[in-house]
Amino acid sequence: MIIDSHVHISYLKKKKSFFQIKDDLLLNMRQNKIDYSIVIPDNISNSQCADLQVVMDLIKNKSNLYMIGTIRIAQINKINLLEIEKLFQLKIIRGFKIFPGHDPIYPTDKRWHPVYKLCIKYDFPLIIHTGINVGNRKCARYNNPKHIIKIAKKYPKLKIIIAHYFWPKLDYCFSITNGFNNIYFDTSGLADPEVVKISGGIKKIKGILIKTIKRRAESVLFGTDWPMCNVKKHINLVNSLDITKEEKNKIFYKNSRHLFRLK
Template sequence: MYKKYFDAHFHWFDHSAFSDRLSSNIGDLDTKEYFLETYGRYGMTGGIMMGNGEIEKQGDSLPDGFYYCVGLDQIACTDDIREALPAIEKHLQREKCVGVKLYPGYVPLYPHDECYVEVLELLLKYNKTLAVHTGMLAALSGKLKYAHPIHLDDIAVDYPELRIVMCHFGNPFLAEAAAVMEHNRNVYADLSGLLEGLFVTEHFVKTEELYISNLKTWIRYIGEPERFLFGTDWPAVKCDEYVKFIASLFDEKEIEQVLRYNAYQAYNIKYDTRTCVNDQ
C-alpha cells in the first residue's frame, strides 16, 4: 500500500525547456494533469506549488487541497520588488497563497537583502510563511554564495515571529543548515531536491551509504522531526519513489508526521480531510 503524503514543494512550469528536460529524465509528462492523475493514485493528498514566472499568473486554478507560494524568481533588483509589492500583497490575501518563495542564487540577491524588508513585513501582516531556496543550483549560471543556508540566520533572528522554510535543507551544506535550525526555532526545512532523476531507493541506500548517513546525522542532530517537511521538487524525481527515500531517513513513528502533517504547521494550513484529495 502506498504511503499517503502531502507534497510541500513541487513545480508546474508549463512546458519550459528546463522542466521538459527534467520530466523527460524520469519518464513523466510535465503537465499539471499528469501530476494530479498519476500521483493522486500513489497517495498524494495535496501539496504546495512553488511559483515561477510572471507573478500575476501564479496560483490560478489550484484544486482542493493544494496551495502555493508566490515565487519571486524573476525579481532581480530593488526596483523590481517595489513594483511587484501590490501584486505580492494581493496574492497573500488569498487563502490558497501560503507564502512567498525567494530564489537566491538564481536571483543575484541574498535572502536577507534589505530590498526584501517590505516583503517580510507583508508576510508577518498576513501570517504567511517565507520559503527560501538554499543549497545547490540546477543552473550553472547562478552563484552559490547567495544560496548558502547561513544567510537565513539573519532573517530568522531579526524576524523571530516569521515562519521560514529552508528549501532542500541547504544540501549539500548540511552542517550549516542544521546550525541555522538549531539557532532558530522558527526555521523549518523541507527535504525536497536531495536527489534528481531516476533511482531505486533500496539500491541507492545501499550504494550511497555515506550520503544517507550524513543526512541522518544532521536530521538527528536537530532532534525535532516535526520541523522537517516532505517535498519532491517534481518534476525532478518520481514522487512515489521519493516518498520511499525520505521515509528511509526517519523512524517509523516519525514518518507520517514528516510526510503529511508538518507542512500544515510550517505553512499555517488548517488541516481538513474534506479538502484533501485522496485522503480517506
C-alpha cells in the same frame, strides 16, 4: 495523509503545455497517494516553468492544489506589494519564495524586508532556495544559511523554510541553524541521485534528517521538487528513516498543514 510542500509546474526535456503538466501532477499525486501539493511558481515569465499568474489560473478550481507567491526583487514596489498583500489576505498564496543563487541577490537585501513583513503579518512562511546548482557551485554563496540566520534573528516571528538543505553542505547547514525555532527544512531534492552522491551518500542524508527531526520534530516538511525529482524516491527516503510513527506523520503532513495553515 501526505502533503508535498514543494512542486513546480514545469517540464524537463520534452516541451509540454502547462495544462498538460498540471494533469501529470494530479495523476502523479494519485499514483503516490499525495493528498495535497503546494505549487511554487517561477519568479520570471517563461515557457519552461509556470509563473504566478499561470499557476493561479491553473489551480483555481483544484481543491488539492495550493500555491506560493513570488516576485523578482526588481519588481518590488508599492503596487506590487499591495498585490501580494491582497493574495495573502485571500489566502490565494500561502507563503512566499525567494531564489538566491538563481538570482544574484542575498536574502538579507533590504528590498526584501517589506515582503518578509507581509509574511509575518499574514502568518505565512518564507521559502528560500538553497544549495549549489550542478555546474555552478559558486551560486551557493547567495543562499548560504549564514545569511538566512541573520533574517531569522531580525524577524523571530518569520517562519523560514530552507529548501534543499543547502546541499551538499548538510552538516554545516544543520549546525549553523541550531537554536533557531523559526527555521524549517523541506526534503525536496534530498532523494535525487545526484544530490545524494554529491552530498556524501544516502547514509549522510538520512543521518542529517534524523538529527534534524530529533532536534525539533516540527522543523522538517515533506517536499519533492517534482517534476525535477522523483516523488516515490522521496516517500521511500522518509519511510526508511529510523524515527517514530508520529515523527513520520509530522514530516509527511502535520508540519506543513500547520505552517501553510491548511485545513
